Amino acid sequence: MGLVERNSHRWRRDLAVTACCAAAVAEADRTGDPGQRAARLIDCLGVLRSTHGAGSAAALDMRALRRGLRQGLTPLLPIEGEGEDPLGEVRLVDSDGLLCDAVEDLGREHFVSQQALMEYWPWARLRAEQEEQQLYSEIRRLPPEDYAKVRELLASHPVAEQGVLWEKWGGLWGRFGFFEPVSSWPWCNAAGWCFPCPVCAWPMRAQPAGGGVFAVSCDAHLLEGAQYTCRQDRGGSGPPVLEGGGCSAGRVEGFPAAGDYLAVSRTVWRYLTLPGRMEFAIRDALTDIAGLEVFMYPEGDRYDLRIMATDPLVAREWRVDAKAWRSFDALADALLERPVLGAAVPLIIVVPHRRRSDLPRLRERLAGRPDLEVMTDKDFVTTVLRWCRAEL
Template sequence: MTGSLAMPMGREAVVTACVQAANVWWSDGVPVGTKWRRVAELHGRVALAHLVSTGRVFPLVEFVDALGGSLSSLLPPSMREDCDAVDLLEDGGLSSAAADLLLENMSPSVTAADMAGWSWKSLSAEKVQGWLFRQLLVTGSQSGYVEARSTVIRNSAGPLVGINDAIKRAGLPRDGLYESIPAWAWTAKDGQKYWFGCPICGWPMRVQLDRMTCQYRPHADMLGWIAVVWQKSGTPQLGPFNRKKLPGIQVVRDRDCAAHPVEDHLCLVPAVWRYSTIPGLEECHLCEECNQIPGVHAALWPDLDSYDLSVAQPNGKTWRVDVKDYTDPGRLASVLSNKAVLRDPTFRIVVPDYRSRQVPLLNERLNEAFGTARRTYAMTSRQFLGMIRRSAAKGTDGAR
C-alpha cells in the first residue's frame, strides 16, 4: 500500500491505536465523555484498516466491547502476529504485555512537558532509550558509560540513600530515573507498608490478595505467583518459588528476597526498568558466561554502546552482538531491517531464551529484507553461547 493511506493503516499505527484505546477506556478518573471522544478518534484508524483490508465495516460499539479482550480480536487478520494473542486488560487496567506492545510500536509527538514529567505511557521505546543514552553519555568516557549503565541495571529499586549514592557516583541525575514505590506493590499489616523486589530483576512486584509476581511477563511466567508469608511478629517473607525454572537468565546474585519498607525507598520509572534493566540483565549474563570460556574475552557496550557486546575468540575472530528483548518480533524485524551493520557476517542479534519462538520469524524476515538465503541473523542466548564454546574449544585445541 502506498500514498496517504499507507501510514494510518500500517501495523505499527493500528496496534498503537488499539492499545491506546484500551489504555484510555480502562483509565480511572477520565470523564466518560472524554473516553468516548478519544476512543472514537482511535477507532477511526482501526476501522479504516479493516475496511481496506477486508471490506468489513467495524462499528464503534463492537470496537469498545472488544477492548477488554485480546489485541488480536481488534486487528484485521492480515496484520495479526502471534504476539497479539494477549489480553488488553489486567487487574482493571492495561496489561503489561499490551503496554510493551504500545511502547514498541508507538511513535508519538512528545512535548518538553511530557519529558519533564516523564509521562512514560506516552513515550515509545526508542524515545526512552534515546533519553537514557543521552544521560549516560554525560559521563564522558567509555569506563564512565559502563559504570553508569551498570548502575541502572544493578539498582532497579532500593533505599533512597543507597540509590542517591550510587547514581551520584555514576554521574547520573535522579530526576526522570526514579520514583516512589507505586501503591500496587504495597503489602501492609498493622499500618506498616512493605514491598518485595522481583528475584530476577529486583523491581517491585505487583501484589494481589497476598500473592505477588513480577510486572515483566516473562519473569512472571518463570516465577509464577509467590505467596506473602506473614509472621506473628517481624516483617513478611516471600514464600517458596522454583529457582530451577529460570533457564538462561539467572536469579540475580545475592538478591535480597526480604520485605522492604515503602517509606524512603525508590524504584526506576517503568520505561527505564523495561528498556534498560531488563535487556541489561541479559547483556551482563552473556558477558559473564562468555568470559568464563577459556580464551574468550567479552566486553560490554563498546564504543559508548555502539552495540551491546564484543566477544573475541582464541582464533582471532570477534563477534559483535546486539541483545534485543521485544514482545513484538514483527516490529523488531522492521527496526532491524534498516540496520546496514547486519550485513556484516560477524554481527549477531541475540534474544533471551524465553524469546526462542521469535528466532525463525526474525531470520526469515531479515533474509527477505537483505536479499539473502538461509543466513543466520538472530539466535537465542543459549545458541550463541553454544556457538562460542564450540568455536573456542577448536581454537584452543589448535593452539596446542
C-alpha cells in the first residue's frame, strides 16, 4: 500500500473513531433534547458512511451503528488489508445504555475534548477543533529549525504532486497527516480539474452553474479577485481555461483532480497556511531593511515574529501573532481567554488586510486588554517602515 493510500486510510479511520465517540455520547444521553440527540446520531452516521467504501457503507444504518457501539467497533471502522483493527472489540456503550470509560480514553487520544462531546458541538466544529489541536501538538515537538521549515512548507506549498512534496519535505515527509488526496474532494473538481487560488495556492471551490459552466472561487480570497468561470471542454485534453477574475488575480494553471496530487486539509489551510503566508510575507518585507532583525517563531512559538531594531541607541521591538480566523467574534473570545501578558511590549495581532473594515469591532472587544493591539498585515509593515525612516 502506497503512502497516499495509508494516509487516506489513517484519515478515514480517525474520522470514524471521532464519530463513534460522538455517537456514543448521544446514544447514552437520556436527559437532553430528543431531537438534538437524533440529529447528532444522524450526523455521526453520515460521517461513518463516508469513511467506508460503497459496499460496506450500504450496510451501515442506524441499527448497525447502535449495535456496534454496544458490541464492538469492528463494523463501524473502515477496513485496511487483512488484519483486524485493534479497536474492533472496544465497546463505547454498555448493556445498560451507559457510557464506557473507553469514550474518554479515545477522546483524549484523538484530541476530542469531553466538553465538546457533552455540549453536542456540531460535527464541523468538533472536527476543526480536533484537527487544530492535533496538528499543533505534532509539530511543536519538533526542533526549532524543523518546526520553522514545516510552517513555511505548509504556507508555501499547500498543494502539489506527492513527488514534489516528498522532495521538499525530505526526512520530515510522512510524519504528519497534513495532506489529503485531492481526488477525494468533489467540491473542487471542475470537469476533472482543480485550480489553485492565485493568492493562497490552495484548491478553489468549483460549483456547476449550468450549461457545462463552473463557477470557481476561493472562500478566503474572493474579494481579491479569486473568482472565475470555466466551461467544460469535452474534446480538449488540457484543463479548462478560467475566465474573469479581479484585476489582482493572476493567471491560474489547473492540475488533474486525480493521481498523486495532495493538498493540506481545510483546517491546516485555515489555521496554518493562511496565517503562515502573512507571516512570511511580513518577514520578506522587513528582512533586508537596514537596522532591523527578524526572528520567526521565537520563545517556542509563543508568537510568530519578533522584529528588533539593532541600533542600541534606538531600542524598539515588535511582537506579532498572525490570525486568519473567519469569525472575529470567536477570535476575540480566544484572545480574551489568554492570560494577560506581563511584558512591556504588546502583542500585535495581525489580520488580513481584506478584513480591515471589521477591525473596529475587534478592537472594541479587546479594549480592556492593553497588552494586545490589532492591525492588518499591510498596515503593520507600513508602520514599521515609517518608524525606520523616522528613527534609523
